[in-house]
Amino acid sequence: MKGLFPFLHGWLLLALLAAGGCRPDADVRPLEEVPGISVPANFPPPVYGVEKNPPTRAAFELGRTLFYDPRLSRTGDVSCGSCHQQFVAFAHASHQLSHGVENRLGTRNAPALQNLRWKPTFFWDGGASHIETMPLAPITNPVEMDETIDNVVRKLNADREYQRRFAAVFGGSGPIDSYQFLRALAQFTAALTSANSRYDKYARHEAGGTLDAAEQRGLQVLRQKCGSCHAGELFTDESFRNNGLDRRFPLDSGRAHITSRGIDVGRFKVPSLRNVALTAPYMHDGRFQTLGEVLDHYTQGMVASPTLDPQFRQPNGRLGIPLTPEERQDLLSFLATLTDEEFLRNPQLAEQ
Numbered sequence: 001m002k003g004l005f006p007f008l009h010g011w012l013l014l015a016l017l018a019a020g021g022c023r024p025d026a027d028v029r030p031l032e033e034v035p036g037i038s039v040p041a042n043f044p045p046p047v048y049g050v051e052k053n054p055p056t057r058a059a060f061e062l063g064r065t066l067f068y069d070p071r072l073s074r075t076g077d078v079s080c081g082s083c084h085q086q087f088v089a090f091a092h093a094s095h096q097l098s099h100g101v102e103n104r105l106g107t108r109n110a111p112a113l114q115n116l117r118w119k120p121t122f123f124w125d126g127g128a129s130h131i132e133t134m135p136l137a138p139i140t141n142p143v144e145m146d147e148t149i150d151n152v153v154r155k156l157n158a159d160r161e162y163q164r165r166f167a168a169v170f171g172g173s174g175p176i177d178s179y180q181f182l183r184a185l186a187q188f189t190a191a192l193t194s195a196n197s198r199y200d201k202y203a204r205h206e207a208g209g210t211l212d213a214a215e216q217r218g219l220q221v222l223r224q225k226c227g228s229c230h231a232g233e234l235f236t237d238e239s240f241r242n243n244g245l246d247r248r249f250p251l252d253s254g255r256a257h258i259t260s261r262g263i264d265v266g267r268f269k270v271p272s273l274r275n276v277a278l279t280a281p282y283m284h285d286g287r288f289q290t291l292g293e294v295l296d297h298y299t300q301g302m303v304a305s306p307t308l309d310p311q312f313r314q315p316n317g318r319l320g321i322p323l324t325p326e327e328r329q330d331l332l333s334f335l336a337t338l339t340d341e342e343f344l345r346n347p348q349l350a351e352q
Contacts, residue, residue, distance in 0.1 A: 157175050
């Protein structure tokens with residue numbers, strides 16, 4: 001689920017208003033425990049609280065089926081799970097740019113889908129601002145799933161098993177609609193919570209949460225030299241930054257793609273570092289294959305442009321973040337502690 005074409009932006013906002021309007025929920029059954037619903041002790045309050053779409057087991061399982069159903073695409077070949085694979089934190093393994101219908105290529109790397117409940121905006125450019133309307137972009141994007149919501153709903157209504165399951169979750173005997181579809185899918189995507197890495201257990205003083213000396217030094221390096229962007233327990237401040245990748249951005253203007261403001265040219269969403277050891281390739285266009293290449297960029301590869309984030313300009317005029325060889329190695333050691341094996345292997349998040 002990558003960026004959003006400009007012509008989609010306006011009607012996505014209208015869809016958001018519709019999804020958040022006064023329509024009452026048909027699913028009023030008591031909250032049932034499903035994966036990823038409880039707020040981890042070391043996490044902040046979520047943006048998308050459970051009260052906004054009360055979870056149930058049936059709704060979660062319906063959302064999971066939708067996430068892995070390739071019929072959401074025009075050709076019936078591409079599902080959400082095609083580009084968001086669990087074993088790499090729902091990123092796209094070894095793909096610089098993800099392949100959509102008919103093997104079409106987009107312009108951006110598919111980001112990991114994790115801890116979406118805590119995000120105020122989505123995609124590299126922030127083109128969606130609600131977890132429930134987020135899927136509209138990849139579904140309708142011509143180089144991703146290339147389908148219309150009307151056709152998706154038509155397919156769902158033609159399937160008797162979907163009819164039965166939607167009726168069980170939302171009640172009533174009417175046809176499945178886009179509102180129900182988006183709400184059900186959000187039940188699954190909101191449950192993609194990664195919070196049980198070795199670092200998390202260290203932060204919560206739980207069993208198995210031991211960090212060795214190098215990893216603890218690496219944590220301090222990250223907090224001192226990277227923490228202004230990769231902040232807090234989510235390891236992102238959810239801001240948009242120009243981190244010196246290019247001098248000009250003629251093919252992808254980043255945040256300016258949405259805002260049309262010159263100040264936003266070349267600014268992209270700061271990604272979380274959780275599971276970062278597994279989510280290569282890196283950056284919005286997947287240009288770096290390894291974390292070593294990423295650190296090379298930050299220490300000696302940055303280039304200047306009008307919107308380059310000021311923090312990357314050192315007092316001596318140089319660009320980047322200075323790291324000694326020891327700091328670099330310690331930082332890499334710490335980043336490995338952010339891998340959450342429980343999240344990557346949870347059978348409840350896998351295709352059934």
